Amino acid sequence: MEPLHITAITLVxxxxxxxxxxxxxxxxxxxxxxxxxxxxxxxDSYIGVVPDLEQAPVRQALQHLDxxxxxxxxxxxxxxxxxxxxxxxxGRYGAGRIATxxxxxxxxxQEAEHAYARRQSEAERLTPSFSFENxxxxxxxxxxxxxxxxxxxxxxxxxxxxxxSNKVFADARQLIAVGACDAAVVGGVDSLCWMSLCGFNxxxxxxxxxxxxxxxxxDGLSIGEAAGxxxxxxxxxxxxGVRLLGCGESCDAHHMSAPHPEGLGAIAAMSRALGGxxxxxxxxxxxxxxxxxxxxxxxxxxVAVAKLFGPGKLCSSTKGWTGHTLxxxxxxxxxxxxxxxxxxxxxANLNLTQPDPVFQMQLVTQTRPAKLDAVLTNSFxxxxxxxxxxxxx
Amino acid sequence: MMQPVWVEAIGILGPGLEGWEAARAVxxxxxxxxxxxxxxxxxxxxxxxxxxxxxxxxxxxxxxxLRTIQAAALDAAATPSVFAYSAGDGQVVHRLxxxxxxxxxxxxxxxxxxxxHNAPAFYWALGTGCQQASTSISxxxxxxxxxxxxxxxxxxxxxxxxLMVCFDHPLPEPLATAYPLLAPLxxxxxxxxxxxxxxxxxxxxxxxxxRNADAERPTVEELGPLWSGNPAGHGLPLLEIIARTQSxxxxxxxxxxxxxxxxxxxxx
Numbered sequence: 180m181e182p183l184h185i186t187a188i189t190l191v192x193x194x195x196x197x198x199x200x201x202x203x204x205x206x207x208x209x210x211x212x213x214x215x216x217x218x219x220x221x222x223d224s225y226i227g228v229v230p231d232l233e234q235a236p237v238r239q240a241l242q243h244l245d246x247x248x249x250x251x252x253x254x255x256x257x258x259x260x261x262x263x264x265x266x267x268x269x270g271r272y273g274a275g276r277i278a279t280x281x282x283x284x285x286x287x288x289q290e291a292e293h294a295y296a297r298r299q300s301e302a303e304r305l306t307p308s309f310s311f312e313n314x315x316x317x318x319x320x321x322x323x324x325x326x327x328x329x330x331x332x333x334x335x336x337x338x339x340x341x342x343x344s345n346k347v348f349a350d351a352r353q354l355i356a357v358g359a360c361d362a363a364v365v366g367g368v369d370s371l372c373w374m375s376l377c378g379f380n381x382x383x384x385x386x387x388x389x390x391x392x393x394x395x396x397x398d399g400l401s402i403g404e405a406a407g408x409x410x411x412x413x414x415x416x417x418x419x420g421v422r423l424l425g426c427g428e429s430c431d432a433h434h435m436s437a438p439h440p441e442g443l444g445a446i447a448a449m450s451r452a453l454g455g456x457x458x459x460x461x462x463x464x465x466x467x468x469x470x471x472x473x474x475x476x477x478x479x480x481x482v483a484v485a486k487l488f489g490p491g492k493l494c495s496s497t498k499g500w501t502g503h504t505l506x507x508x509x510x511x512x513x514x515x516x517x518x519x520x521x522x523x524x525x526x527a528n529l530n531l532t533q534p535d536p537v538f539q540m541q542l543v544t545q546t547r548p549a550k551l552d553a554v555l556t557n558s559f560x561x562x563x564x565x566x567x568x569x570x571x572x
Numbered sequence: 573m574m575q576p577v578w579v580e581a582i583g584i585l586g587p588g589l590e591g592w593e594a595a596r597a598v599x600x601x602x603x604x605x606x607x608x609x610x611x612x613x614x615x616x617x618x619x620x621x622x623x624x625x626x627x628x629x630x631x632x633x634x635x636x637x638l639r640t641i642q643a644a645a646l647d648a649a650a651t652p653s654v655f656a657y658s659a660g661d662g663q664v665v666h667r668l669x670x671x672x673x674x675x676x677x678x679x680x681x682x683x684x685x686x687x688x689h690n691a692p693a694f695y696w697a698l699g700t701g702c703q704q705a706s707t708s709i710s711x712x713x714x715x716x717x718x719x720x721x722x723x724x725x726x727x728x729x730x731x732x733x734x735l736m737v738c739f740d741h742p743l744p745e746p747l748a749t750a751y752p753l754l755a756p757l758x759x760x761x762x763x764x765x766x767x768x769x770x771x772x773x774x775x776x777x778x779x780x781x782x783r784n785a786d787a788e789r790p791t792v793e794e795l796g797p798l799w800s801g802n803p804a805g806h807g808l809p810l811l812e813i814i815a816r817t818q819s820x821x822x823x824x825x826x827x828x829x830x831x832x833x834x835x836x837x838x839x840x
Contacts, residue, residue, distance in 0.1 A: 220677070275781035275830065284688065291665075291747075295673040304746050311751035316658065317689055318712035331781050331829055335656075335711040335718035338689035346707055350722065353729040357574050359721055359779060373672045378684030428705035430697040436685045447703055561685055562694030564706070 180352055180455045182571075183423040185409050186416035187264035190514035191255040192405035192501045193227030198259050202518045205526045206546055210500050212389040212401050217371050218289070224385040226371060227403025227502030229254065241326055246287030246314040248370040249323040255368070255406035256327055264410055265328045268362055278360040279325040279334040280350045281408075282343030282367040284506035286336070287314030289372040320368045324408070332360045338506065340560030341469075342428075343367060344407075345509030348568050349426035351411045352455075366408030367510030375402055375505060382436060390472035390503070391530040392496035393481070393542055400471040403502020407510035421517045424458070424553065424569045427451025431563025437475055438559060442483025445469075448565035449487050449555060456569040458553060460488045463569070465525050465549065466540075467512045467556040470496020471503050477535065480557065485539035495543040499529025509558040509566065516554045516570050525549040573778060577724045578771040578840055580733065582811060583640030583760035585610050585632060586798065592643065598792060599815035605794040610756060617699030625682060626695060629661040629741040632758045633692040634699065637737045640760030641700075644770065646733055648700035651762075652726060654736040655693045655708045656719035658803045659751060661686065662743030669747075692737075715740070716759070716806035717824040717832035724777055727763045734763050738804045754801025759811065771840035773814045778833040780823065787831055788822040814838050 189197065193211025194204035204211075211227040232250045236242070241249070256262050268277060294309035313319055321336045337343050337350060344367025351363035369375075379385050379402060386399035411423060429451065431444035438445070453460065466488075468480055477496075484492055497515050504511045519525060527546045534542050553571040582592045587607040589595040597603035614623050615634040626634075633655060641648045664686045671679045688694075690708035697706060705726070711718035716738045723736035739758030743751055764771065790799050790808045799805040806824050813820050817838045823831035 275779065288665075288669075291669055292672050295669040295746075298673065298746075301670065305750055309750055311747065312712055315660075316712050316751075317660070317710035318658065322712065325827075331827070333718065333721050333779050333830075333832075334827060335709045335715075335722065337707055337709055339693070339706075339708050340688045340690055349705070350707075350725075353722075353725040356729040357725045359574055359725050359777070373677065374668060374679075374684075374687070377672060377677045377679040378668070378681075378687070381679040381681040381684055383681075428707070430693070430703050430706050432697040432701050432703050435691075435694055444703060560690070561688045562690040563697060564690050564693070 180425060183352065183355060183411045183413065184415040185421045185423060185517060186412050187261055187410035188514055188517055189255050189259035189261040190407035190511060191229055191258055192504060192511055193229060193403050194500050196258055198518060202522060204500065208527055208529060208546055210389060210529055211403065212502055220373055220376060222376060222380060223387055225389045225401040229404050241323060244313045244319060244323045246290050248287045248320055248368055251370045251404060251406040252320055252323055252368045253327065255408055261408055262328060265364060268410055269329065272361040274329055274331040276332055276361040277330050278332040278354050278363040279321055279330050280337060280347045280363060280365045281321040281324055282337045282347045282506045282509060283317060283320050283369050284338060284340055284343060285369060285372050285374055286317045287319050288374055290314035292373050328364065330364065339564040340562055341505050341508050342558040342560035342564045342566040343506040343509065345558035345566035345568055346428060348423055349428055352426055362410060362412045364408055364410055367507035368406040369504055369506035370404045384473050386472055389530055390498055392470035392472040392498055393477050393528055393535055393538060394531050395533045395535045397472045397474060397477060399473050401502040403504045405501060405504035405507040405511045407507060407514045421520050422571055424571045425452040425456030427455060427567045429565045433563050436561050438479040440479055442479040444563055444565045445480060445483035445559060446487050448567040452555060452567035452569045458569060462553050463555045464551040465519060465554045466492060466494040467516050467554060468494050468496040469557040469559045470498055472498060481538040481540055490539035491541045493525060493543060494540040495526055495528035497526050512556045513568060516556045519554055520551050520570060520572050523548055523551060575728050576774045576776045577727050578764045578767050579773045579775060579814065580762040580764045580768060580770050581640050581644035583636040583643065585636050586757035587755040596815040599812040605792055612756065618695055625686065627661050627663045630692045630695050632741050632756050633737050633739045634696055636758035636760040637696055637735060640762050641735055644762035646762055649702045650704060651733050651735050652705040653693065653696060654719055654723045654734060656715040656738045657740050658710050658712050658715050659740050659743050659753060660689060661691060662741065662747055666744045666747055713803050714825050714827055715803040717826040721777060721832055723763055727765050731765050736761050738807060740802050740804055754797055757798060757802040757804040759804050759807040767840055773836055773838040774840045776835040779830060780833040781830045783829060785823055785831060787825045810834060
């Protein structure tokens with residue numbers, strides 16, 4: 180593929196607001212994970228929370244779209260001068276030539292959860308203040324981002340579970356390559372809600388303590404929330420920026436909530452991403468893993484990485500910091516990978532005391548400087564939806 | 573200006589529109605339009621064990637996906653796919669929201685994993701063995717234009733046929749009052765980056781931000797309520813033109829402030 184330049188980027192997650200705060204937390208090995216107490220729900224698990232969203236309503240003109248998910252989106256849009264960078268891009272291309280493609284899994288479904296909980300009986304209607312289209316609809320977050328930024332190009336939400344905001348990069352690649360737009364704002368936004376917490380709990384996939392990806396004693400994932408965005412263009416903003424080199428997508432066609440045991444779908448996605456980038460496995464200096472911390476995910480991912488890259492590839496999962504931010508996980512880890520490339524370091528695989536003895540990859544045990552030219556980041560979702568991204572300097 | 577793509581086959585299931593051949597007769601004015609609710613068959617590609625788990629939404633999407641890919645004579649396992657719908661899976665999400673409103677929040681694990689927006693895409697991949705790229709998108713009331721633009725972009729960028737299915741099934745109450753949909757409707761298109769002997773029409777797409785231009789409604793007046801009552805209905809004017817083997821330019825609603833302009837050349 181023709182490389183695209185990341186000309187603006189921002190991330191807000193439990194570990195910090197903005198790229199600098201995120202890098203600082205990664206260097207300080209400071210995790211966001213805290214015992215789960217959210218919106219009246221306590222559980223024997225840990226979560227990564229973005230603080231103070233309750234006090235940060237969306238701006239007046241977009242009040243109809245107010246919900247936790249869009250508050251989180253707004254916080255990110257106001258960080259790292261992201262909105263100002265997009266305004267500059269509108270000046271270059273025109274608002275109608277910039278696409279908006281955002282990944283989410285639960286969007287603003289918290290509003291529906293509250294509307295259902297307020298009913299006295301199951302025969303009752305939902306409160307008239309509940310708007311499906313402005314909150315629960317998967318498109319709500321994309322509508323919010325597009326209107327906040329004043330964009331008028333093509334827009335849609337990608338919702339493929341936990342691969343959603345890796346796949347948006349493939350959308351930008353296609354839309355720009357064929358001339359459907361000149362630039363694209365892509366990203367991911369997913370906020371905590373009862374549905375995600377209780378849903379993963381019902382599948383017995385939640386860890387009891389902070390998640391321990393790739394550890395021999397890992398016992399599940401910790402859920403987090405995050406919002407992040409990138410502006411993708413053909414032309415660089417400055418020299419030395421990070422470029423999107425390749426995207427690879429695949430389906431497992433195997434099981435709804437378990438990965439293919441031999442990682443076949445993951446191998447296909449990573450191979451296609453390498454193919455798109457025109458790189459060989461040896462060219463990848465570091466892999467930011469999907470690494471959720473469930474026994475099955477991490478095992479299958481190790482098998483896939485070893486099969487494609489051979490044993491000893493330098494890898495880490497950063498979900499011990501942020502938690503698994505679901506539909507925002509792809510974007511969260513693209514942002515972390517961009518930091519790795521610009522600041523030349525690899526982040527530790529947090530909460531790793533005893534690496535799984537059967538694993539063949541080399542796990543980063545301590546955040547440390549590293550010379551990186553190309554990195555790969557994986558996201559795999561329910562329904563066997565896989566996506567890998569290759570980024571380079 | 574994007575390069576053209578070709579429509580290789582069309583699938584449709586909706587009220588009074590059961591299959592492309594029957595719908596074609598309605599679009600051509602050769603048969604009267606009678607808006608009877610459609611029967612939604614269980615797709616044969618789903619193993620019996622999973623059929624029970626498949627909601628009406630999944631069955632609607634998969635039935636039309638299968639008809640479209642068969643009519644295009646494409647290998648389902650080798651064809652990337654785009655699934656677009658706005659409402660989510662109402663039966664599943666309503667059960668989850670009801671459970672979450674109870675004191676112990678007794679969520680069904682099966683409902684939770686079936687609630688992901690890519691559940692239809694998962695059952696499609698499972699049933700066809702397809703490991704190619706597949707995505708699941710939403711653009712609220714503007715799903716049809718978004719799906720067509722996404723599928724055409726993928727088709728051209730990756731030089732591959734692409735299957736797209738745009739569909740929506742009405743939600744149960746109390747969600748139905750909050751987001752009313754008239755009737756179940758699914759439209760499938762098989763797109764090709766090059767003309768083949770099978771090609772039905774040639775499409776050229778342009779994103780158009782002219783605020784003063786209205787989107788075209790179906791010519792068959794009785795289809796008006798379906799056009800506005802289900803996001804997939806926005807595809808009806810495109811299908812009418814192809815059914816009548818005409819060449820025309822139409823606008824599909826793309827957002828509150830833009831449209832997807834489609835120049836249709838038919839026969840291709």
